[in-house]
Amino acid sequence: MGSDRFDVLREQVRGQVIEEGDADYESARLVYNGMIDRRPSAVLRVSQVADVMAAVRFARGLDIEVALRGGGHSAPGFGTVDGGLVLDFSAHRGVRVDPAARTARVEPGATWADYNHATHAFGLASTGGIVGSTGVAGLTLGGGIGYLSRKYGLACDNLSSADVVLADGTFVTASEAENVDLFWALRGGSGNFGVVTSMEFRLHPVDMVHVGIMFFDAATGADIGAAYREWIAAEPEEMGAFLGFHQGPPVPFLPEEWHGRPVVVVAGMWTGDLDAGPAHWQTMLDAGPALGSFFAPMPYPALNIMFDGLSAVPGLQGYWKADFLRTLSDDALRTAVEFSPGIPTVHSANHFYPIDGAVNRVAPEATAFAYRDVKFAPVIAGQWPDAADNAANIAWVRAYWNALHEYSEPGGYINFQDADDQSRIEDTLGSNYARLAELKAKYDPDNFFHVNQNIKPAQAANAVPSQPPAALQAAPAEPRPAEAALPEATPPEAAPTA
Ligand SMILES: Cc1cc2nc3c(=O)[nH]c(=O)nc-3n(C[C@H](O)[C@H](O)[C@H](O)COP(=O)(O)OP(=O)(O)OC[C@H]3O[C@@H](n4cnc5c(N)ncnc54)[C@H](O)[C@@H]3O)c2cc1C
Secondary structure (H helix, E strand, O other): OOOHHHHHHHHHOOOEEEEOOOOOHHHHOOOOOOOOOOOOOEEEEOOOHHHHHHHHHHHHHOOOOEEEEOOOOOOOOOOOOOOOEEEEOOOOOOEEEEOOOOEEEEOOOOEHHHHHHHHHOOOEEOOOOOOOOOEHHHHHHHOOOOOOHHHHOOHHHHEEEEEEEOOOOOEEEEEOOOOHHHHHHHOOOHHHOOEEEEEEEEOEEOOEEEEEEEEEEHHHHHHHHHHHHHHHHHOOOOEEEEEEEEEOOOOOOOOHHHOOOEEEEEEEEEOOOHHHHHHHHHHHHOOOOOOEEEEEEEEHHHHHHHOHHHHOOOOOEEEEEEOOEOOOOHHHHHHHHHHHHHOOOOOOEEEEEEOOOHHHHOOOOOOOOOOOOOOEEEEEEEEEOOHHHHHHHHHHHHHHHHHHHOOOOOOOOHHHOOHHHHHHHHHHHHHHHHHHHHHHHHHOOOOOOOOOOOOOOHHHOOOOOOOOOHHHOOOOOOOOHHHHOOOOOOOHHHOOOO
């Protein structure tokens, strides 16, 4: 069903324009987080760059808010917007590998499963997310933490060039050679600076990896966490592994009596000599009596999708919080243990990702991602099926985060934050915030791209934006049941400690 307004857009694009009443509308409006129940006026399934240029000019002309959707994984649901236009890249996901130059050219709808499948055919890879269905674009623009970070840096550290449609609908390429300031801002500044329509990455030799996963009783998490802290610091950068607090998942290598009970897990992969893998895992395994473990060589893309069915289930209710830690202190670990019995479901995760090695070797001012001198990025990813549990589970995530934040840096990783973290944006971008605000004023002075963790243009920092950033409100004017259940955030100083 078309309206006159969007018929004009239809004439200008090759991709499908989907509106309320069209057969695909109800599925096209959804994002990964089932708590996000927004109704855009239209969803454009982008088929090529010309569509993006036309859509940006069209939306600007009619003062329509625009949301950008790659993999759709944003916890706050920045991939959709009430009453606006969604540019959905899910049909635009090709990956072209140049094996001689060791580069990959990626379209903006590609997921990490798409990317790894394409590059693995040539025995190559670069840092991506730990699950396969996360979008390459959204993850990279916010930084990008993964199993390969210690060895090869963040996903954005491997970005060599990006094509971008700016807020005025013009097209530019950003790299170390052209539009250098924009290229700087894209590597950590998230989706604030334009629509990225193509990205080029540097690739590295990564083929078969030695996977290790081990579970321990969460009650011993302070000791296991301390052992992990020492172990990962001593391991070569070929070891990429995180510490996590979970409900025991129903996997064959964890005894059934532990399914659903609080466990602490160390999981990841060794990318060095495969035969050396077992010895590298052994030191960590010796840290305590393991409840269960799994060690095996496997292709890197196989590990990347191994937990998608558990941790990346579309439609789950989701509420996330994040921090950066300079040290994984005993106090922080005791806090994790204290809160572990309350982890909402087997789909939820509380991970501590190492931020070291190659990530630390990049200077804080070299890219927009400022937290280069910390050691861990914790995420509290609450995910559960039933909206009736929203208030209780959101309260658990917030109470845990408030307690953990005492041991943290002011900011957290932008891609692990939720809608009510908008007030933390200056802390999150840290020492680079002022320059990012200046560049926002240069490239998007009217804050056209504001459905994101928003950086206000420098000169308008205190002004009311030209369009209301509806997607950043905790609830819309007429709240629908699921989103309405998101209560106000409790300021850390007023929060309960347990
Ligand atoms: C299950 C799960 C696992 C995750 N694991 C990891 C992980 O291992 N490491 C990690 O670093 N993060 C991880 N994340 C967080 C992830 O990085 C963010 O959710 C990120 O925003 C996802 O990108 P996307 O393209 O899937 O999201 P989308 O919701 O599609 O996009 C999110 C935002 O990214 C920006 N964006 C997307 N596409 C474009 C574009 N073409 N041009 C400009 N801006 C764009 C926009 O601001 C958009 O609103 C995970 C998230 C989930 C839900």
